[in-house]
Amino acid sequence: MTRLGAVVASLIATLAIVTLIAARSWESVPTQPLAFSHKVHAGEYAIPCLYCHVHARRSAIAGIPSVERCMGCHAIMKTDKAEVKKIREYWDRQEPIPWIRIYDQPDFVYFSHKRHVFKEIACKTCHGAVEAMDRVQKAVVLDMDRCVACHMEKKASIDCLTCHQ
Amino acid sequence: MSQRINRRNFLKILGVGGAATALVSCSAEPPETLIPYLIPPEEIIPGVATWYATVCRECPAGCGMLVRTREGRAVKVEGNPSHPVNRGRLCARGQASLQGLYNPDRIRQPLLRGDSGQFQSISWEEAERLLVERLADLRRQGKAKGIACVTPLLSGSLDHLIGTWLAALGSKRRLTYEAFAYEPLKAANRIVFGLDVIPSYDIGAAELLLSFGADFLETWISPVAYTSAFATMRAYRDGRVGTAIYVGPRLSLTAANTDQWVRIKPGTELYLVMGLIHVILKERLAPSIPQKEAKQLKALVKAYDPEAVAAVTEVPAGKVFRLARMFARARPGLAIGGGVAAASRNATATLVAINLLNYVTGNVGRTVRFGPNANLAKLATYRDMLSLVKAMDKGEVQALLLYGVNPLFTLPEAAGFRAALKKTPFVVSFAPFMDETTAEANLILPDHTPLESWGDYSPWEGVHGLMQPVMQPVFKTKAVGDLLLSVAKRVDDRMAKEFPWPTFYEYARDRWGELHRRLAPMKEFEAFWEEALRSGGIWKEARATPVRLSPEVFQMAFEPPELDGGAAEAFHLLPFPSLVHYDGRGANRPWLQELPDPVTEIVWDSWLEIHPEAAKRMGIGDGDVIAVTSPHGALELPAHLHDGLHLDTVAIPIGQGHWAYGRYAGGRGANPLVLLSPDPEEVSGGLAWSATKVSLRKTGRRHHLVTVGGSSQQFGRGIAQTISLAEMTELAKDGEGAGREAHRPKQIYPPHDHPKHRWGMSIDLNACVGCNACVAACYAENNIPVVGKERVAEGRIMSWIRITRFVEAQQPNRPDIRFLPMLCQHCDAAPCESVCPVYATIHTPEGLNAQVYNRCVGVRYCSNNCPYKVRRFNWFQYAWPEPLNWQLNPDVTVRTVGIMEKCTFCVQRIREAEDRAKDEGRVVREGEVTPACAQACPARAIVFGDLKDPRSEVSKLSRDSRRYQVLEELNTQPAVTYLKKIRQALE
DSSP, rough: OOOOHHHHHHHHHHHHHHHHHHHHHHHSOOOOOOOOHHHIIISSOOOOOOHHHHGGGTTTSOOOOOOHHHHHHHHHTTTTSSSHHHHHHHHHTTTTOEEOOOOOOOOOOOOHHHHHHTTEEEEETHOOHHHSSOOOOOOOOOOOOHHHHHHHHTOOOOOOHHOOO | OOSOOOHHHHHHHHHHHHHHHHHHHTTTOOOOOEESSOOOOOOOOOOOEEEEEEESSSTTOOOOEEEEETTEEEEEEEEEOOOOTTTOOOHHHHTHHHHHHHHHHBOSSEEEOOTTTTEOOOHHHHHHHHHHHHHHHHHHHTTTGGEEEEEEOOOSSSHHHHHHHHHHTTTOOEOOOOOOOOOHHHHHHHHHHHHSSSSEOOGGSSSSEEESSSSTTTTSSSSSHHHHHHHHHSSBBTTTOOOOEESSBBBHHHHHTTTEEEOTTTTTTTHHHHHHHHHHTTOOOOOOOOHHHHHHHHHHHTTOHHHHHHHHHOOOOHHHHHHHHHHSSSEEEEEEEOGGOOSSSSHHHHHHHHHHHHHTOOBBBBTTTEEEEEGGGGSOHHHHHHHHHHHTTTOSSSSEESSSSSSSHHHGGOOOHHHHHHHHHHEEOOOOOOOGGGGGGGEEEOOOOOOGGOOEOBBTTEEEEOOOSSOOOSSOOOOHHHHHHHHHHOOOOHHHHHOSSSSSSHHHHHHHHHHHHHOTTTOOHHHHHHHHHHTTTEEEEEEHHHHHHOOOGGOOOOOOOOBOTTTTTTTTEEEBBBBTBBTTTGGOHHHHHSOHHHHHHHHSOOOOEEHHHHHHHHHOOOTTEEEEETTEEEEEEEEOOOSBOTTTTEEEEEEBBSSSSSHHHHTTTTGGGGGOOOBBBBTTOOBOTTTTEEEEEEEEEEEEBOOOOOOOOOOOOOOSSSEEEEHHOOOOOOOOTTTTOOOOOOOOOOOOOOOOOOOEEEEETTTTTOHHHHHHHHHTTOOOOOOOHHHTTOOOOOSSEEEEEEEOOOOOBBBBEEEEEOOOOOOOOOHHHHTTTTOOOEEEESSSEOOOOOOOOOOOHHHHHHOOOOOOOSSOOOOOOOTTGGGSSSSSSOOOOOOEEEOSSSSHHHHHHHHHHHHTOOOOOOSSOOOOOHHTTOOOOEEEEEETTTTTTHHHHTSSTTETTTGGOOOOSSSSEEOOOEEOOOO
């Protein structure tokens, strides 16, 4: 290999690796518009998941808490904290908080939170130990392999149309 | 120097570089955000559908609708099962009301015509100010009488508000205008029975239905209700089925569904009816009428002996005798008329005769009931519209307010509305769409569409439908009721006091307070209102009033029809309302454009129908562009040869030929109203739709009319099968399961196991009328893309269910057009499954033939191997222009380019039912799953259920004596069973 070729190749490779690392880390631990800590809420105060993600037992969609729900507590609690003040600001502006999505399934996948909550599958089975995370990141790879393995183990349906419709 | 790059090094660099480039380009997409509610609405759970009841306003029939919304957006409309008009069913036009709501060509904010003649956007504040100033000025100058308002048929709150509002301004010029206004029907009832009304027709109870040009399965009065009643009438019971005969110059969809089409010379229907009465009275087949009346009537019909009738109508005398005897024997019979087809210059006389025919055979009070009557009778006549045009022409109209009407398109061009409009100084339109008339307005204040509005609508006495907004308005539009109230407050103090309601919602509630006091005074108003909102309205039985013959009938002059046009105009023109576009209002809905016309199978176009013999005589071929000229106007249209026509008649569908009205409607075909004579029919004042003669000339140009499907022939393959009534009676004696057992040869594949359910469907061809409601419902439910005319021509239409049409060996006057809904048969031994190289199409444990989109690689072997040709390939990435994409069903994957798709039996609905059943710890109940097609079907032809449950309806039907499966001999073992159409041989 020529020296020039080697230099060009290694430069490109380095650039690619750096980009890749940046992309991966950025994808798995995104910076949310305000530093909400699951560790504090779900961990220290042991607030049940379904207290805020209210729709999980009634709908396919678990739901992200409304700003009103945040204010339900934070209108009086810890109002002096910087991050809590941010909630207040959103509320005063009557603006929803644009949370960044962590878990996303392709559009051809139909997953029902309700069915899994009914079956008492713990939230952490798919979402990891959220109660230990300050910033939530993808802890479990939710690919079809994992879905099917669990479905087979629990003797749930593995009919394609259970999840694809 | 060996600094040359050799092949080996070149490949190395290329490899590393390529991989690096791939990695770099692999950087993650921008983060997706999750936007929560600020304050969650109480009734909405994200991911769970919320339903609202309202009324369909796509035509005056006023069917009840339930609208399915998801996360605040309407995604599907269905019939409201508790509404007495449509009983849960809905036609294609009703389904497409969503594409009115989300139409990308809606007017998005108020528009004012500037000095340059172009429209410019203005604020609502300014728009209202302009309107108020103008109206207040006219009042001050004492010219309030010059304010005219034209609306479509309204009833209830908005009707009352517009009336009182206009009166408060000081004007009485208010017209309720519909293109199809049934004036002759109303006039005939006044003449014969002294009642200026449109009665109820009980088609379901009739043993013999005789229609004189009334297309009751398409557009006549209340098509969904009549299709349903027709299916009831045609159902097999105790060795007989109801008989239907259609008399008219054109074989319409309605005619194609009857046992016999009597081809008649256009405009001569009157003679045939009189001939029938003549025979009935002469042969004493009408014993129930008083002697004196019989005598008078005999004198009236004296001249119409069958020979004389035959000479005029071209219906043989023998047939006149047979028809008369058959009709008199029917217990009861029913004769109807009053559609566009029989609206010549003697339309009222024809309907008077039809009334008499019903009277002498004792049908009045049985199948023709005066009460409940149709509110259609409240419409202004076409002649009233002409008076308005005249007033406008004379400069008597200072301000014209147009709401929900498009007279520039729906009035004959020769009526002079265009010129009159130019002479009107101030034209305001409240239309949500830029239709032809609105495009000529000075000020546009766009209304909400009905799905965004409060309101009420009463199609029949006693039926009070309540409309509620099913979602927030899509654009910055304002409900016309709200606007009128707001204007009233600003015109002056007296008017402000008279209209104290802050919004139209409060106004409507107050009006319902009156209904409450009248209909349910014992209930709390709040409970009454909530109940009405939930069930879609309130219905009370209306009592029928007995009627007697009015002496006026004996003064009636029965004269031959005059036709407009001289010897040069050789052809009689028959314009007919399009099944999907109605009077033209449906033309901006892409679903409706892509639905094939059921008789001709043409999409996205309009055409001139001509009899093949006449065409041959003139050297006209299919697709030749013909110049059509009448004494009043001219147009050009491609010819379509159709042997379901009288030789001297040419027919043109009404509804296309828009020059405004958005991207989907604009520039397609021609509007036949440019050809029509503007003179009203003398007696009723209605438009004489089919009283114009035209001449034809070849232009030498050609136009490609695009049709779907391949052949109209079955080539002996028995795809759409029939059974004669005699055979049927024979089989019925043996009871259930007497039908030919399914031929089940040996399978080379192991049989499928269906542990829980095996979903199946049955389609009754005796009920199906080919109306396309199922197809439209499927488009709405399953996110099926509209591909446009050019792609349809390439065979790339995407519909998952289609109505295949077969024309059997032609016998004159005996239509044997067969309609067969074809969809994925969900075969147990599916030919598509065994050829898929990637297992993208597989059999599920519930008996569905699944198409797994994310596995499909697009080789199309499956489609090649499918004998039913129901698989559709995505040749392109189809797009839904904003906001049409808001309608997409979130429960169904939007497919991408390069993959195959097809009917899923609405698996999302099966899953929803199974999910609900699981929540409640039970199995899915019979009738709990209804695919979109079965739900919509006005004829209740489609039944869906579990074939594993031997007691389910679909299981029973799969063993019915009329059962068969399409291409059964291929041993595909379909899950869809068809029931043969029952054929009656009439002489």
